[in-house]
Amino acid sequence: FKKGRVLFGFDRARRAMAEEGRAIVCEGQLDVLRAQAAGFLEAVAPLGTGFTEEHAKLIGRFAKQIVICLDADVAGDRAAGRLGGILVEGGQGWGGLAKAELGVKVVRLPAGDDPDSLIRRGGAEAFREKLDAAVDFLDFYVDWQSKQEGDTPTGRRRVVEAVAKLLGMVESAVSRAGLVARAASRLGLGENLVMDEVEKARGSAAKIALRSERLEPPGIQLAKPLEIHPVLRELFLLVLGQPGKFPEVERRVDELWLKNLGGEELYVKIRDSYRNDMWTGLADLLPQLLPEEQDFLTGLEAGVWERLEEEEWDKALEGLGGRLEGDYLRREAERLSAKLRAMGAADPSAVEVLRQQGELLKRRARLTAGASKANA
Template sequence: MPGRIPKEFIDELLLRVDIVEVIDARVPLKKAGKDYKACCPFHDEKTPSFTVSPAKQFYHCFGCGAHGTAIGFLMEYEHQSFPEAVEELAGRVGLQLPRESLVSSEKTEASANLFRVLEDAARYYRSQLRAHAPAIEYLKRRGISGEIAAAFGLGYAPDGWDHLVRVLGKEAPQRELLIQAGLAVRKEGGGCYDRFRDRVMFPIHDYRGRIIGFGGRVIGKGEPKYLNSPETPLFHKGKELYGLYRARDAIRSAGRVIVVEGYMDVVGLAQFGIDNAVATLGTATTREHLERLFRFAQEVVFCFDGDRAGREAAWRALEAALPILHEGRQISFAFLPEGEDPDSLVRVEGAQALQDRLGSGLSLPEYFFQTLGAKVDLGRLDGRARLVELATPLLSKMPAGAFQQMMLDRLADISRIPSTAAAERKTAAGPSSRDFRRNYAGPKPPPSVVRVAAALLVQNPALIAEIDDPELLGEADLPGMEVFQKIVQLLREQPRLNTAALIEHFRESEHEPVLARLATWSHSSLAQDVRAEFQGALSQLRLKAIETVTDRLVQKGKVFGLSEAEKTELNRLLTAKQEIRQTAPTH
C-alpha cells in the first residue's frame, strides 16, 4: 500500500535503535540495576517511577501507566506522527528510508515543496529587512536588538502588491505553490498577489524548527494590525504556538511556560532574558495547545491584558484547560495594568518585576470562583444557588480526582450548600462498591498459565526456539490463547524480533494494549530461570491441548469409530500426556 512503511524496516530499525540513548537525550536517566529510571516526563512526580529497559527496548511508568517503544516515546514526548518518529530514528542509526514508503508529509513532493518555498520566503524577508531602514527603525523603536531579531529570524515584507510573487513566482507552478503555502492570494481574474505587505515578518516554526507559516505586524497604519498565514497543509493555528521551538529548553529549565498574546511580546520578553514565553497564533487557547505545553512543564501562566478582551481570552483558556487538569498540573492568570502588555511592561519595570507579577498571579481556582462569584449576589440564597448552577457543569468536566474534589469542596464552602459537593463527589470521583470489592476482596488468584507463557515470550522473544509444536498448543481451549498464538506465529516467522519490534507489529490493533501490559508485567515467575519457567508453562499448555484433542477423539470413537490413523494418534497423545505428567512440575 503506497505510503506505508514496511514492517521489515520497522523491525530492523528497532533492532538498531537504543531506547536508552533516545530517552536519555531528552530525560536524563539513572542506572537502577539492569534498567534505568527517571521522574516521569508525562506526569508530575517526585519519586522516579519511569523505567526504561534496555533488554526489552521498552519504557513504562508505574505511576501513570505511560509505556511504549522508542517510536512511541517520540510520538508522545515530541508530538511526532508515527512516520516522523520513524524518520528521526532512522536518521539516528543511519538507515535509509524505503523510497516507496513516502514516509511522512514532508516526504511527499508537495509538502517538501511547501517547506522549501517557505524557507525561500524567509530568506527573502530577511534580506528585505536589512535593505529597508523604516522597518529597522520600527524594530529599534520597539527596543528589539539586532541580535534578537536575528535569533527569531525576523524579516520584512515590502510595501507593494507583488514583490514576493515576482521573485519566487516567475512560473505558474511556482505561483501556485506560493498560494498553497499561504504566501500569496489568488486573484479572481487569474494570477496572484502578495499576502503580506509592509509588515515585519515573524516566521512560525513547528516542533522540529521548520518554518510552516508567518505572522506579519503592520508598520504603519493599516488593518489588521497582525496578519497570520491562513490554514495550509502545514500550518494549523489551533495546534501551533509561536516561539515554542526556541523556548523548549528554557521552559523545561524554568518548570513553567508563559503564554502571551502576541509575537512582539515573545520577542520583547526574550530581549530581557525571559525565554520561556510562547504566544497563540491569533486564536483562542485550545486543548491541543495546553496538552502540548504540559509536555514541557507542569505550570502554565497566562499573561494577558487586564481589559475585557484579555479576561475573556483568559476564561476561554480556563474552559479549555478544565478537562485536562490532572493532579500536578497548575494554571495561573496574571493580568497586566490596562494599556500595558508584557513587551511594554518589561521595559518599564524590568525582568524581575515582571517575573514577580507572574509568580503572584491568580491561581485557576481563585480566578474560577472570583469570575463566577462576580456574576451573582453571594449574600442571597438564590445567588448562591445560581453560583452552584454556573459552576457545576464546568467542574464536571474535570478529571475525577483530588483536584476536582477540592474544587467541589470550595464550591460547597462558598455556596454554603455542602450537600452539593458531597453529591458531586459521589458521582464524579467516588469509588463504586464494585471497585471496593475488586481492591479489597482478599489475595489475588495466581496468574493463568497462558498469561505467564505469553509474558515470558513477549519479554524474552528468543524463547520461541522452545516451541516446536505450535499446532498442538493451539488446541488448548483457554482464555488468551488467541493472542498467544499470534505472538508465536509472528516470532516463528521472524525470530530476530525484540520486545519493542514485537509490540510495534501490533500497533493500533485490538491486541496492542494486551502486549503492552505483558511487556511490563512483573511477577515472581518472570524473575526466575525464564527458560525453565517457560518450559513448565508449555508443558501445562500441552497437557490442556492433549486433553482437548483426546476427548474429541474418544467422543468420536464412541459414536462413529476411529480410523487406524486416528487410533494411532490417540495412543500417541495418551502416551505423551503420561510422559508430561511424570516429568513436568505443576504450577
C-alpha cells in the first residue's frame, strides 16, 4: 500500500472533476466526506499532508485547475507550498501552465477552521464563498515564502530565488514573461531583475539535469508505456465506469479470448482483486498495480462510460465481447494455417488440423451473422 499513489474520495470525484474542470484538494478524509456531502463532489484528499507528484498526475488526468484547500495552520501552509511546487514541476503536460494562473489556486480558511468545521458552522454557502475567493497560487507562493524567510535582506533574496526557481519551470517563454511581470509586482521589484533571476534558475536546473544524465548508470531505461489491445482498452473503460457489474463482464468474456493480448495480465489482476473483495473502484485497485499499469488506468476517461444507461452499457459489453471473440477466432485460424503450411503432404495430423480450421470458420460465420442481425 503506497500512500503517495492514492487519493481519498477519488472514485466519486473523478467525474465531477471532469465536469467542473477543477479538483478541490483537502487535507483530511473527514473534510472530503463533508465537502462531498455538501455538493462539492470534486473534493479529494491525500492520506495526510503527504502530497506527491503521483497525486498531481492523477488529478491532472481529469482537471485543469486545482484548488488547494488545507487547514489554517503551519502544517497546512507548508503542505500547500510543497504541493504547488509539485504541480508546477510535474504539470507541464496539462496545458494549464500556458495560463497566467498556473492552474492552481489556494483557499485561505479562517484561523482554526478546516473544510469540515467551516461547512458544519456556515453550510455549503460559506465554503463556496471561500472557494470563490481563492487566490492565485503565484500570489500565495510569494506571500508564503516571504512569511517563511522574513523581511531581512537575506530573507528577501531567498524569496526571490525561490520564486525564480518556480517560474523557471514554465517552458513557454510568453507565459513565463507574464508570470515574471506579476511576480515582480507582488515582490515590489523590477521585471528585469526578476527575469535575470529566473534565467539563472533555469541555467542551474539545466546544469543539474545534464550532470544527472552523465552520472546515470548505463542500461537503466524509463519504463515504457503499457501496450494495451484497443478492444481491451474499451473493456477497461466499461469496467472502471461500473465496477459493480464486473461479474457480467466475466460471464460475457471468455478469458481464452484474451490470451497473448496486450492488457491480459492487467485484466487478470482486476479479476482477482474483485473475486477477493479487494476492489470496488479505481482508488482501491491502484495500490495493487505496477506504476505503468497505474498510469494507464488513471489516463482513461472512465467518466464517459459512467454516463451510459444500463441498457447501453450492456449493449456496449455485448459488442466488445463479440469483437474479442472474433479477434480470437481470427488469430486461431491464422495459427492453424501456419501449422498446415509447416506440415508435409503426407502428415496424418493434417486432417485433424483441417477439421479444427473448418470449425473455426463456422464459428466466425455464425458470429458475423449474429452481429449483422443485431445491427439491423
